[in-house]
């Protein structure tokens with residue numbers, strides 16, 4: 001637009017080339033100010049929808065492992081989502097460790113997914129569309145998601161179905177032999 | 184076709200007002216003198232019925248909002264309070280919940296009317312696209328409204344549908360967290376859905392105004408698909424002809440609506456939604472409301488997350504391009520013998536997908552859903568464009584008046600023969 005008016009102007013005067021007028025200057029300056037102002041207005045309007053400070057100050061959850069029997073899965077709530085704490089049996093650990101990576105849609109070794117082999121801690125949200133998978137179900141006896149049929153193994157890795165990724169891992173640490181702190 | 188306004192103010196006050204804001208003239212030329220094709224059948228009453236349902240949803244919704252609390256610990260109880268304690272609260276809630284279904288019934292019939300009679304073709308492309316936008320806004324509104332009672336289906340429906348956005352490569356997870364306002368569907372999500380559920384119907388109302396405006400520029404289509412050639416011969420004034428016909432259609436539709444509200448108010452709902460939302464337990468079988476089922480079936484038919492989401496959104500987006508995908512210049516299926524067959528096959532496909540969407544995603548259901556999904560896209564992307572090139576349409580009547588006279592004559596001949 002500005003370029004157009006400059007051309008029109010120089011055609012009109014016909015002379016020494018484009019000499020910007022005061023109107024051209026105001027036009028560009030106003031346009032630039034409007035762009036900045038629009039951005040500065042829209043950004044807060046979008047940003048207000050992001051998780052607020054109280055949500056971000058994520059509470060951490062402490063879990064006492066001593067009450068979880070071998071083979072049992074405890075579900076705890078963390079940041080509004082379930083977290084599965086699974087006390088795996090030697091058979092489950094062996095199955096998870098022996099699975100060749102070539103059979104996995106989202107390859108990851110079992111070792112990379114646990115801190116201690118008998119304790120698997122995963123976020124209980126199906127990576128397909130967010131349902132809570134059911135434990136000790138499905139062909140690998142890991143988890144089965146009832147919503148659209150995703151199957152996870154005893155390491156929480158995706159094996160069949162529409163989910164694209166393994167169950168996510170929360171950040172957690174062992175605070176003692178029988179306690180973990182999630183978050 | 185809008186014709187000049189023939190409105191003549193009768194009193195001095197009306198004249199004074201009309202010369203300052205000619206709104207009575209606008210109403211008169213749009214809903215009184217407006218010429219409507221004289222051969223419109225009852226399928227044409229569903230636009231008016233849909234408009235009425237929008238108004239009904241707004242009225243019952245505003246009333247419900249006076250008693251509802253959008254907060255995760257109180258939402259479910261506030262809805263129960265509406266059902267038990269508020270005077271006529273049960274009526275308002277049942278009318279609103281079933282009203283949404285009836286709104287979709289009316290709009291689906293209205294859309295299939297357009298498909299059958301080719302109402303989406305030139306010069307009505309913009310009218311049609313506005314209709315598709317209304318449909319998308321309706322889906323968004325109904326989805327967010329269903330979350331508000333905060334039952335198990337509310338919560339898990341919201342979780343699954345918002346998680347669709349996480350399929351977007353790279354930014355998907357960030358977008359989902361932004362939509363939720365947290366790391367899962369939670370109080371911030373409920374609050375913003377309530378805000379938008381209140382807002383969107385008024386946006387729909389705005390688009391309906393544009394839709395009707397566009398209609399009044401291009402004029403209504405009609406069962407022959409032949410354009411109006413002579414206003415005096417082919418049309419009748421909107422009032423009383425269309426007004427009375429629309430009103431009669433509406434009354435019949437309300438009888439059905441009332442039957443749902445008073446006799447089977449829960450039949451279209453899901454019993455799981457009378458269980459309070461629990462973020463740690465997914466119901467065994469998540470099913471959306473019936474009007475979303477065909478699209479849900481398409482989503483689940485594709486064995487890839489991103490692929491399923493793309494297929495589902497494009498199954499609707501395709502309709503935006505329908506006026507250009509259909510290469511036939513003949514509008515009405517009446518004169519398109521082959522198209523007519525495919526039209527009914529497509530209707531059956533939609534119903535079949537709806538059924539499959541309500542079934543668990545296992546075995547034969549998945550295979551059937553894949554076949555029907557493939558056919559759905561085949562119909563719109565291949566069959567419709569090719570039909571226009573290969574089909575031999577039947578001869579069109581010279582005008583609407585001719586077709587009306589011809590059918591009268593044949594009825595007359597039959598009566599005479601008997």
Ligand code: HEM
Nearest residue numbers: 227229230231233234294297302311314315317318403404
């Ligand atoms: C809130 C929803 C809607 C309302 C209130 C509405 C309202 C109306 C009304 C009052 C008419 C004129 C009467 C008639 O022909 O039935 C009309 C015509 C039309 N509508 Fe809609 N409509 C809605 C949704 C849609 C949708 C979703 C579509 C398509 C996707 C659509 C496509 C059309 C077309 C193509 C016409 C012109 C039809 C013709 O005259 O043959 N409408 N609409």
Ligand code: FES
Nearest residue numbers: 126128129145148
């Ligand atoms: S949400 Fe788990 S399979 Fe779809």
